[in-house]
Amino acid sequence: MLGPVGASGLRVLDIYAGTGALGIEALQRGAVSAMFIEQNGRRCDDIRKTLARHRLAMQGSVQKGNALNAVKRLKGEFDLIFADPPYELVEFDALFERMNEANLIAPDAIAFLEHSKMTRLPDFLPGLALTTHRLYGDTALSVYKSQTGILTESGGE
Numbered sequence: 001m002l003g004p005v006g007a008s009g010l011r012v013l014d015i016y017a018g019t020g021a022l023g024i025e026a027l028q029r030g031a032v033s034a035m036f037i038e039q040n041g042r043r044c045d046d047i048r049k050t051l052a053r054h055r056l057a058m059q060g061s062v063q064k065g066n067a068l069n070a071v072k073r074l075k076g077e078f079d080l081i082f083a084d085p086p087y088e089l090v091e092f093d094a095l096f097e098r099m100n101e102a103n104l105i106a107p108d109a110i111a112f113l114e115h116s117k118m119t120r121l122p123d124f125l126p127g128l129a130l131t132t133h134r135l136y137g138d139t140a141l142s143v144y145k146s147q148t149g150i151l152t153e154s155g156g157e
Helices: 021-028 041-053 067-073 092-101 147-153
Strands: 011-015 033-038 060-064 078-083 105-116 128-136 139-146
Touching: 011 021, 011 067, 021 033, 021 041, 021 060, 021 078, 033 041, 033 067, 041 060, 067 092, 078 092, 092 105, 105 128, 139 147
Parallel strands: 011 033, 011 078, 033 060, 078 105
Antiparallel strands: 105 139, 128 139
8 A cells, every 4th residue: 555665764653553563564664763652561572572583673662651642752753654553442633633743744644544444533633634444344444644745746835
């Protein structure tokens, strides 16, 4: 879904990282860095071990904590954002509001949000606009792009 360039050269944010599989795969496909946010301490340790095992420890860093609080501590912009919270946790609006306020969303950012097919996400989140919505069984994947990037693509200001 990222096109022929894939993750090459991108700065990745993997929120609700779990095993870290999405961010780690992005690093393996050429991302320059990945930040993982995970609340479970054991999973944070597992992500660090996996990064070390794949010789990606220098490009990846892990923050333990609640996603809404952790994003407030981040610096810099992210080009590729993965968010796959537990289905009962629907806090995308608040999360992206904080990210937008902290200027974490790069001008050409793309965000992949995984959620229950029963959850209807809005056409716009702070700093982002919905571009694709797909269903896979009980799971839905909503893809958002930075509104700045969309304006640029469409010839707007």
